[in-house]
Amino acid sequence: MSHVKSALTIAGTDPSGGAGIQADLKTFQEREVYGMSVITSVVAQNTIGVQRVIHLPIDFIEEQFDAVWNDIKPNAIKTGMIATNEMMKLIAHKIKDSQIPYVIDPVMIAKSGDPLMEEASRAVIRDTLLPLATVVTPNVPEAEWLVNFSIKTIEDQKEAARVIVHQLGAQSVVVKGGHMEGEAKDVLYDGEAFHYFSSERIDTHHTHGTGCTFSACITAELAKGRTIKESVELSKRFITDAIKYSLELGKGNGPTNHWGYRLQGLPTKGVRQ
Numbered sequence: 001m002s003h004v005k006s007a008l009t010i011a012g013t014d015p016s017g018g019a020g021i022q023a024d025l026k027t028f029q030e031r032e033v034y035g036m037s038v039i040t041s042v043v044a045q046n047t048i049g050v051q052r053v054i055h056l057p058i059d060f061i062e063e064q065f066d067a068v069w070n071d072i073k074p075n076a077i078k079t080g081m082i083a084t085n086e087m088m089k090l091i092a093h094k095i096k097d098s099q100i101p102y103v104i105d106p107v108m109i110a111k112s113g114d115p116l117m118e119e120a121s122r123a124v125i126r127d128t129l130l131p132l133a134t135v136v137t138p139n140v141p142e143a144e145w146l147v148n149f150s151i152k153t154i155e156d157q158k159e160a161a162r163v164i165v166h167q168l169g170a171q172s173v174v175v176k177g178g179h180m181e182g183e184a185k186d187v188l189y190d191g192e193a194f195h196y197f198s199s200e201r202i203d204t205h206h207t208h209g210t211g212c213t214f215s216a217c218i219t220a221e222l223a224k225g226r227t228i229k230e231s232v233e234l235s236k237r238f239i240t241d242a243i244k245y246s247l248e249l250g251k252g253n254g255p256t257n258h259w260g261y262r263l264q265g266l267p268t269k270g271v272r273q
């Protein structure tokens with residue numbers, strides 16, 4: 001039996017390489033986990049924004065999933081952009097008895113403001129996929145939609161986390177602090193205890209793909225058998241360095257990239273591997 005750990009991402013694409021499937025696969029590789037992917041939607045996007053989205057036919061998404069699943073069963077799964085009700089229902093049906101860690105990045109709107117999920121589908125992801133999640137990683141606007149109140153303080157982040165676990169049924173949640181003021185403080189709640197992961201706020205607009213990279217890192221660490229808390233702690237360090245070394249590429253918000261320090265030929269001292 002192979003000792004290689006693998007992870008599967010089910011998500012949309014980013015041809016400019018900063019977010020979506022491309023970010024997930026790069027992250028899996030960096031975390032030394034074999035990466036696999038099922039594409040839900042093909043997205044023409046870049047650092048400026050989203051130009052057009054084409055959803056793949058549902059039977060073809062299923063065929064991709066079966067091709068991977070029946071051949072190389074992953075040690076963990078993540079979902080990112082899942083735009084429609086029928087995609088959500090298909091994925092719920094496929095993974096409900098899988099017994100492997102499942103991370104949901106409930107992608108609704110890109111930083112550019114472009115929608116990546118049909119508005120009517122938000123209730124479906126909440127009701128069909130969230131109860132299956134090992135970890136769900138909403139940013140503040142996504143968490144606000146899920147819990148239906150506004151989040152302005154750390155106490156609001158905690159209350160949202162409680163609702164997402166106890167009322168919506170996720171095993172655990174990280175309410176991310178990227179959209180808050182001041183330090184970037186993420187709140188992990190597992191139904192019993194709160195854990196806080198903070199970093200200074202890095203003054204950059206090159207943050208394309210932060211959410212994708214963070215959740216992919218959590219998935220990779222869970223695939224290796226780490227606990228939820230360990231996985232989130234490592235992923236917070238990883239994303240902080242990835243933002244610190246983000247790349248000034250493109251005409252808009254450049255890509256977050258942990259390998260950015262190597263690509264830019266910067267010294268490795270201080271970068272957490």
Ligand SMILES: Nc1ncnc2c1ncn2[C@@H]1O[C@H](COP(=O)(O)OP(=O)(O)O)[C@@H](O)[C@H]1O
Nearest residue numbers: 139176177178179184200201202210211214239
């Ligand atoms: N400017 C920043 N400085 C430091 N950390 C950040 C910054 N922006 C986001 N983060 C961190 O990046 C991760 C992704 O958060 P967020 O930006 O809220 O997600 P999303 O990309 O889904 O909107 C979180 O760990 C958050 O704390």
Ligand SMILES: Cc1ncc(COP(=O)(O)OP(=O)(O)O)c(N)n1
Nearest residue numbers: 012019020110111208209210211212
């Ligand atoms: C295909 C695809 N999936 C997800 C996103 C959103 O990524 P995120 O990490 O939240 O970063 P931004 O794009 O919002 O900067 C995406 N853009 N494309």
